Amino acid sequence: EVQLMESGGGLVQPGGSLRLSCAASGFTFSSHWLHWVRQAPGKGLVWVSQINTDGSITTYADSVKGRFTISRDNAKNTLFLQMNSLRAEDTAFYYCALTSASGGWYAYDYWGQGTLVTVSS
Amino acid sequence: QSALTQPVSVSGSPGQSITISCSGTSSDVGAYNYVSWYQQFPGRAPKLMIFDVTKRPSGVSDRFSGSKSGNTASLTISGLQAEDEADYYCTSFTYYNTYVFGTGTKITVL
Numbered sequence: 001e002v003q004l005m006e007s008g009g010g011l012v013q014p015g016g017s018l019r020l021s022c023a024a025s026g027f028t029f030s031s032h033w034l035h036w037v038r039q040a041p042g043k044g045l046v047w048v049s050q051i052n053t054d055g056s057i058t059t060y061a062d063s064v065k066g067r068f069t070i071s072r073d074n075a076k077n078t079l080f081l082q083m084n085s086l087r088a089e090d091t092a093f094y095y096c097a098l099t100s101a102s103g104g105w106y107a108y109d110y111w112g113q114g115t116l117v118t119v120s121s
Numbered sequence: 122q123s124a125l126t127q128p129v130s131v132s133g134s135p136g137q138s139i140t141i142s143c144s145g146t147s148s149d150v151g152a153y154n155y156v157s158w159y160q161q162f163p164g165r166a167p168k169l170m171i172f173d174v175t176k177r178p179s180g181v182s183d184r185f186s187g188s189k190s191g192n193t194a195s196l197t198i199s200g201l202q203a204e205d206e207a208d209y210y211c212t213s214f215t216y217y218n219t220y221v222f223g224t225g226t227k228i229t230v231l
Contacts, residue, residue, distance in 0.1 A: 045167065045210050047220040059218050062122065095166060102179065106214045107157035107172035114166060
């Protein structure tokens, strides 16, 4: 069974940093692109970032480019999101998501449960 | 990258068919057949309902169907049921090797 478990969320002051983790199991981690998607409370889904299988290709939404860094540790089956220079508008639930053959490789057929990041003084 | 445009809300009676539109541009929806749709209940993670414009994942009811014409994709729910009441989001892979989500649509079953 595919499982994705985010952690690392919490309350941080504006300008601060936070590192999210997503522990994965139930599939061959090193064979899949992985993504972060966020959702502000009561608002819509927003794509944040993606990373390829070996970490050599990363892409970001304009709103986080230069502030967030996606990475992965294939030996530990873990995805990361380093978030720096955080702003109030970064407050959201952050989901890690997986694309696989069963979803055509361009859709998220597995999601974690999300971790809440709150940026506030 | 601007969000894809969806109606804020759509409603229908049980048994009816409803359609949700998802309008984008020639750089996203119109560029590739990589549009997918997600169902989300309050407090829960999204669930994939349609991928590659028209395909249903295993286990998703055939009451859900997808289509696309030009820069606009659509999700149709046939035989509307009370359990379909949720938020629905489209998303598309883009020319820039990124993804963009729709603004989301709340489905109400009358």
